[in-house]
Amino acid sequence: MTAALPQVSRFVFGTGDIGINLANEKQERELVEFAIESRLWFHSAPFYGGWKGDGQFGTPMALKKIFKVNKKIAGLISKFSPAAPVEKFEERIKQNIEAYGVEKIDVLQVTWDHDISDDLANGGPASEAFRRCKEQGLIDKVILDVIPETSAAARHAAERGLFDGYIYYYCPVNINVDPALHAYLLRSKIPVLALRTLGKVYLKQKPGSDFKHAYIKAEHAAEVYALMQESGYASWLEFCMQFVMGSAGIHATIGSTLSMDHLKAYLRAAAAPVTMTDETRQKIFALIRKYPYQVK
Ligand SMILES: NC(=O)c1ccc[n+]([C@@H]2O[C@H](COP(=O)([O-])OP(=O)(O)OC[C@H]3O[C@@H](n4cnc5c(N)ncnc54)[C@H](OP(=O)(O)O)[C@@H]3O)[C@@H](O)[C@H]2O)c1
Numbered sequence: 001m002t003a004a005l006p007q008v009s010r011f012v013f014g015t016g017d018i019g020i021n022l023a024n025e026k027q028e029r030e031l032v033e034f035a036i037e038s039r040l041w042f043h044s045a046p047f048y049g050g051w052k053g054d055g056q057f058g059t060p061m062a063l064k065k066i067f068k069v070n071k072k073i074a075g076l077i078s079k080f081s082p083a084a085p086v087e088k089f090e091e092r093i094k095q096n097i098e099a100y101g102v103e104k105i106d107v108l109q110v111t112w113d114h115d116i117s118d119d120l121a122n123g124g125p126a127s128e129a130f131r132r133c134k135e136q137g138l139i140d141k142v143i144l145d146v147i148p149e150t151s152a153a154a155r156h157a158a159e160r161g162l163f164d165g166y167i168y169y170y171c172p173v174n175i176n177v178d179p180a181l182h183a184y185l186l187r188s189k190i191p192v193l194a195l196r197t198l199g200k201v202y203l204k205q206k207p208g209s210d211f212k213h214a215y216i217k218a219e220h221a222a223e224v225y226a227l228m229q230e231s232g233y234a235s236w237l238e239f240c241m242q243f244v245m246g247s248a249g250i251h252a253t254i255g256s257t258l259s260m261d262h263l264k265a266y267l268r269a270a271a272a273p274v275t276m277t278d279e280t281r282q283k284i285f286a287l288i289r290k291y292p293y294q295v296k
Contacts, residue, residue: 005191011270012041014256019049019062043254045079060099075106089129108139112150121153151178165191172243173199186249197255220291231280241269242276
């Protein structure tokens, strides 16, 4: 565990599926309340869940109703696009806080914006704006969302200590970051948060079936599934969680579900001792290298 984001739960409840369909409201409330009681952190974005009119988006709207009654959430990671003028950051972060009805955004996840890439990589008005928001208690920490194309610039940012952590896809079918940046962050003990716990689309389809709409190739799916079975894992969830929980320097993983059984399975897996062998891990890495793909 690294020091800069000490309190983030090892499994973070991703809310991308919450607040989309009103018919799921009761089930979602039970899930979110269970997550609050279990002291899980939440991951969200002010634009998740679709436009519901009147300036509101489905996910924050649904969460706000629950957070209003159950005030003590362990923590919230919320996405922030730095596209607007820097002078507007403070106002937009306040709107973000208001959208969820929380006291502050515990971790602000900044997505990349090419118009201010130099600022994000080297420091400038944007970093100053985030610093001021921290001073005012609007946010606690700021992390940067990274993909392979932005990894070199993120390395500059990391060397300058501009962000409290970094976040990218990291699961047994995809590590969507430049390996050199990943190695640097681990060496420097800078926290990394992992996205896409279960490789998402892979899970939704049967191994060996047509993967043309999925991220990974059918051959990759078949090989990684065979590896899971030969390594003695009874479920894809257990395999993925063992992989990410046992990855040095990965602070937490963000996954999602609308099922209570699945949420409980995530929690059990997050609490389980890591037994995945280095040999299995190396085979997972070898398959990722053999079947490279990039999330767009
Ligand atoms: N760049 C970004 O910031 C970014 C990008 C992607 C995702 N995210 C965040 O990460 C969260 C999770 O994203 P993800 O969807 O990519 O995560 P994921 O954990 O890889 O996949 C979640 C999917 O797996 C299913 N699932 C969960 N447990 C299962 C089980 N035991 N058996 C079968 N299916 C299971 C869920 O469906 P059920 O409802 O059926 O369980 C859900 O659709 C999002 O909600 C969002 O908060 C952020």
